[in-house]
Amino acid sequence: MNDHILEDLKAARETCWINEEMHHFSEEKERLLLKKEDIEDASVRLERFAPLIEKLFPKTAKDHGLIESPLREIASARAELEKKCGELPEGRLFLKCDSHLAIAGSVKARGGIYEVLKHTEELAFEQGILKEGDSCEKLLKHRDFFAGYKMQVGSTGNLGMSIGIMSAALGYQAIVHMSADAKEWKKKLLRSKGVTVKEYADDYGRAVIEGRKLSEADPKSYFVDDEHSKDLFLGYAVAGERLRKQVEEQQITVNETHPLFVYLPCGVGGAPGGITFGLKQIWGDNVHCFFVEPVQAPCMAAALVTEKGSSICVQDLGLSGKTEADGLAVGRASQLVYEMMRYILDGEFTVEDEKLPVYMRLLWDAEQICIEPSSCAAFDGYTAMLHSSESIARYNEIMKNAKGATHILWATGGSLMPEEVRQELLERVR
Numbered sequence: 001m002n003d004h005i006l007e008d009l010k011a012a013r014e015t016c017w018i019n020e021e022m023h024h025f026s027e028e029k030e031r032l033l034l035k036k037e038d039i040e041d042a043s044v045r046l047e048r049f050a051p052l053i054e055k056l057f058p059k060t061a062k063d064h065g066l067i068e069s070p071l072r073e074i075a076s077a078r079a080e081l082e083k084k085c086g087e088l089p090e091g092r093l094f095l096k097c098d099s100h101l102a103i104a105g106s107v108k109a110r111g112g113i114y115e116v117l118k119h120t121e122e123l124a125f126e127q128g129i130l131k132e133g134d135s136c137e138k139l140l141k142h143r144d145f146f147a148g149y150k151m152q153v154g155s156t157g158n159l160g161m162s163i164g165i166m167s168a169a170l171g172y173q174a175i176v177h178m179s180a181d182a183k184e185w186k187k188k189l190l191r192s193k194g195v196t197v198k199e200y201a202d203d204y205g206r207a208v209i210e211g212r213k214l215s216e217a218d219p220k221s222y223f224v225d226d227e228h229s230k231d232l233f234l235g236y237a238v239a240g241e242r243l244r245k246q247v248e249e250q251q252i253t254v255n256e257t258h259p260l261f262v263y264l265p266c267g268v269g270g271a272p273g274g275i276t277f278g279l280k281q282i283w284g285d286n287v288h289c290f291f292v293e294p295v296q297a298p299c300m301a302a303a304l305v306t307e308k309g310s311s312i313c314v315q316d317l318g319l320s321g322k323t324e325a326d327g328l329a330v331g332r333a334s335q336l337v338y339e340m341m342r343y344i345l346d347g348e349f350t351v352e353d354e355k356l357p358v359y360m361r362l363l364w365d366a367e368q369i370c371i372e373p374s375s376c377a378a379f380d381g382y383t384a385m386l387h388s389s390e391s392i393a394r395y396n397e398i399m400k401n402a403k404g405a406t407h408i409l410w411a412t413g414g415s416l417m418p419e420e421v422r423q424e425l426l427e428r429v430r
């Protein structure tokens with residue numbers, strides 16, 4: 001039954017895969033590699049580091065050094081979408097504005113910053129800079145110490161900004177290995193923060209391989225490994241309890257008769273996977289997560305549809321891996337995330353590049369919120385839900401006994417986009 005979906009993927013046609021082997025989360029969580037306690041550990045560490053974040057980035061002061069984004073209802077955008085796309089799933093529509101997270105301006109501010117902090121704490125304890133009971137603000141006095149160490153990462157752009165900005169602020173020599181897809185403005189911004197940017201003519205996979213190799217050869221270097229990192233994943237997963245608070249504050253009901261649908265743009269899988277894992281801890285089978293990927297780079301869809309995980313890449317399907325959605329330009333999924341998602345993700349959608357600026361424009365006109373094209377992929381899972389027989393069947397199954405529903409589009413990046421880049425993108429759609 002997955003055959004026709006594989007054909008769609010190969011032909012770069014928009015398609016939808018619905019997971020027919022969902023497990024109840026209460027059972028599945030016992031089998032998963034990472035546990036609730038791991039997320040709690042990450043959450044406590046982020047709180048411990050909040051005073052340091054607040055000092056380094058005064059913009060986070062209103063949340064006392066916790067990096068969090070608003071949850072905003074976008075009723076006007078919903079009305080416009082309905083005009084453009086036809087019937088939409090019922091219920092209120094919200095935007096989770098990780099596009100506007102402090103410091104990195106993207107969802108990567110969750111995982112990336114968490115991993116830098118975790119490594120920094122370990123290094124500081126190991127080298128005696130920090131002792132049990134010390135406040136982490138003490139690290140602010142040790143920039144010279146950190147200047148002796150390197151922090152490296154391979155990135156299509158946003159992960160590099162998150163790791164680069166945070167590690168440069170602590171004093172590290174930060175090196176970001178950028179794939180060919182990376183946008184010029186992201187490289188420029190990084191260089192302006194004192195980060196070294198190395199460029200590769202090849203794709204993201206190559207940037208990661210080269211970065212990893214260089215880092216491994218240097219005992220004073222740490223490599224943030226997007227394809228394998230549990231820490232990144234856990235940093236993202238903290239979003240679950242944070243969203244729970246916001247959902248409660250806004251008096252949104254989520255329970256057996258009020259399902260929550262969440263649409264997440266997916267690259268290597270870490271961000272949407274970590275967030276899904278975090279949300280499942282809170283709402284279990286009452287939250288339904290869907291990933292969205294570009295038609296030319298559907299690496300997680302390929303992993304799930306073929307059940308081959310990270311052993312298959314989009315080039316194996318005859319696809320280019322190239323997309324305007326730079327944040328999603330990934331050819332091979334993370335095996336860790338694939339395994340974590342196999343039985344808890346509701347499904348996957350793929351989207352054509354041309355639609356992304358259209359959604360971007362629509363959101364801007366309707367709500368004056370600007371998000372980058374990669375981010376806009378989330379819209380397409382929502383608007384396509386009632387467009388294929390498979391997703392309609394899943395939707396009806398979820399809604400069978402429902403008295404109401406809520407939908408959240410996860411906006412993953414965009415607030416650091418320069419004005420002229422924004423203008424240029426918006427003007428493409430008239």
Ligand SMILES: *Cc1c(COP(=O)(O)O)cnc(C)c1O
Nearest residue numbers: 158267268269270271327412413
């Ligand atoms: C990185 C990124 C994603 C996806 O995150 P992965 O961990 O690569 O799956 C989505 N949107 C934007 C804007 C990103 O930068």
